[in-house]
Amino acid sequence: MGAFQGDPNPFQMKDHTRIEPPQFARKLFAWYCRNASVEDLEGDMEELFYQNLDRMSPVKARAKYCLQILSLLFSYALRRRKREPFSSRQNYTSSHPAMIKSYFKIAYRTIGKNKVYSVINVLGLALGICACLIIYLVTLHEFSFDTFHPDKERIYRITGETKNPENEKWFVNCVPAPAPAAVREEISGFEVVTGFHILNPNVSIPDGVNPAKSFGRKNNAVIAAEPDYFRLFQYEWLTGDPQTLNQPFKVVLSESRARSFFGSLPWDKVIGKEVVYDDSLRVTVSGIVKDWDKNTDFPYTDFISFTTIRHSFLKNYIRLDDWNDTRHSSQGFVKLKPGNSPALANTLITALFKKYRKDNDGAPFLISLQPLRDIHFFRNDEAESNFLPTLYALMGLALFILIIAAINFVNLSTAQSIRRSKEIGIRKVLGSLRLSLVVQFLTETFVLTFFAVCLAGLLVKPVLSAMGSYIPAGVTFDLFSLPTLLFLLLMTVGTSILAGLYPAVILSSYLPSASLRATGYSRNGKQWLRKGLIVFQFSVSLFFIIGALVMGNQIRFIKTKNRGFNTESVITIRTNWDDKSKRPRILVENIKRLAGVANVTLQMFPPMGFAVIASNIQYQGQSLVDIPVAFKSGDDEYIPLYQIRLLAGRNIVKSDSLREFVINERYSEALGFAKPENAIDQILSYNGKTYPIVGVVENFHQRSFHESIMPCVIGSFAEFQHGIGVKLSSKLTGEETAALRTQIEKLYKQLYPDEAFESHFIEDEIAWMHDGEQKTARLMNVSMAITIFISCLGIFGLALFTAEIKTKEIGIRKVLGASVTNIVAMLSQEFVVLIVIAIAIASPVSWYFMNQWLMEFEYRVNITAWVYILAGIAAISIGLICVSFQTIRAALANPTDSLKSE
């Protein structure tokens, strides 16, 4: 008893070393077990065999051994072990907590060891992620408008499509004023039909004793609304109710508006207070609603009762019986009953419009109900949203930047493969599972991505404020909001997989036998991929470089091209459009008297601007010419002030009514005159009256450079002249100009005490017309900077890698007498070739897209060859500078260092 207990070596060895267990059984066992881990079982068998030899004959011991083997072969123990993966009984599985700890530890070490690579990767990824994050915030903001209304999917705006007199398609996002009421009365199937009218009145609050407190007309959000408006959109009523709007001369205010009017007065005292719109419309407050605190395109604060329209001067603007007048300010909304289709409603309303719009020249008004969610993207009177494609383009751009950064990552990781192939080989020999290696590499990517996300998170706020003019107001970054966190998580995981999966799979596939060979692991076959990625990156960069150059040229062209008139130090002032008094004329005379003012003109609009009034004018020459002509209205100082050059004839004379026309060269040609002189004293008929042509001026731009110069007449339509152009003396300093503008404002306030003063330099107004292009161009510049930066990171990393694997070659070359220049040239050559290929790819693509962009301009620059030359030189020099850090260092290295180790 106890013979085995506590005995570390429980069997005694006789001299049996020559007798061995039967080979075939041993082999059979080994073959059957294949990869399963059975070392201990084999050991046990051997030990038993020698133990048996002590007690019995070798033959018997052998037989016994065979029986034991058989018992094992059919045992559950072996079945179980075969089921388990190779060697995992001794090792942890890939998801064991200890392994996860190990992944992070190794990732930390690898990142620390390759600081340059890590920094490059983190910077690149951070940039990409930051771009994505910003675009995501913008998108989130843009899609957040009016999403909070109950039953929002049943609310539609009545919009339609018709044709303008020039037979062009015309998208109309408003309705004739009588339409909503007619729809309500004649068509059933709607839960709510309501119309409202956007007003832009001057607001003041009479106080009884003191002069009325004026709130101007800027930033007003005033509408005339029916009680049904509050059935369409839900408000919380603090006091009063919608039914009060059934009476005329009532107004419902929003809480914030009431506070700004009446301070902290209690609500019951606010009710019944008087508000005056446009000096004469006196209404009393009948209710207060709480402001919406979410994003909306209906930010109205004053709701004047709809019935007020018929009882006040508003009926002159809102013509409730005129079906042919469609103004943007008249809006119609419907809320469908559940289950009703908008398509049917479209047909019915179209038929209704046809019935009432009688004297319309045959162009049908095709109604299409516009869902509430689309309204935000169709703010302008355009059939296609300008904004949505831009948003999609931005999303694409952000994703693109991220992909380029990920490509860098892939590139650098695979470039490191030579360094890491030995590590991988050793790991595999020591029994690492391929899955564990994949997880290991992905963890490294994950850690880097995590750093990049943190960096991007830090960058977002400064970038948002730096790019303020591109970012819609209201976009904010709140790190701890759920959508942001979810997005960041998604970004981290997505980017890790995007950037890490390919290198992980490639690196983990190395065979230990190959990677541990003394010569190392050469993977020349994969070089094309790395090079391809560099070519791709540089193509993108070049695309943006060329784009930025072309756009820059076009914008310079817009700024510097002779427009046909002079805008230098001219400011414009606008006065109340509806005012019929002589006040503008008085103001002109007053301003004229100020020192420092060179000239003043009374006008409708400056020569070039957003607003162009056009109408048909007839000329009876050899044949009738009846074409639309742009009207420019100004007094006799208009042409001299803007220095529009007269080609023939004379300027118009001072007059209070329209008497004569000056026309532009284009119109003179359109009328069929070979020379401008021939047009003089010809007779034009307009609105049934006739007017002589007294002069012909050089063509000048009336609209943005997207559109061609129109035939144009200049005349004095005194009743339309509510604008003033002031030319300041060109000698004024900035301070003097500002002082002068203050003086002009004072003069204005004397005549218009209740109106806000607004004046702009014409040059600024013209710049606003091309605001979109300037923004695109600046965005192009930013994209260019980002892509160049990322490409530089990429090529820098690749140069680092190339210099590293060629260390010995460089050493040998130096020993054999190569100069530093030779070596730098040798190393740089490869990259120059790649960039040249990129130029070849990017040139036609960018030509195509930039040509498309330029085609939108009626007046544009040509894309010249030097743009490509410049872009190419820029790309090659940037590339070479990046590469030179590495190549020069490699070329300067002492060959004794690089050659001594082997």
Next chain:
Amino acid sequence: MKGYIGEFEELVLLTITSLGDNAYGVSIKNDVEKRSDRKISIGALHSTITRLEEKGLIKSKVGEPTHERGGKRKRFFEITNSGKAILHHVKNLRDELWELSKATLIPSK
């Protein structure tokens, strides 16, 4: 008490416990054979050991390479806390039944 162990499993489990640091395939086999006076195949023993390990009653670790067995390593087994618990449970159950049937168990003369 969850889990159930058979008679042979109990025997192997107790043997592993009694062998302490030296519980591996051959030593367990020899001990069981010697004490219970029956021949067991190595396959059956290892199957039982595997099941015990699956049930979490024992754990194992691989030892250092030895000279004796052609350099092959031994796998040592050790009882776990749940193994101990189940042995106590089995013993208590038996004791209880013994207590109840003590009178009857006296062999009749």
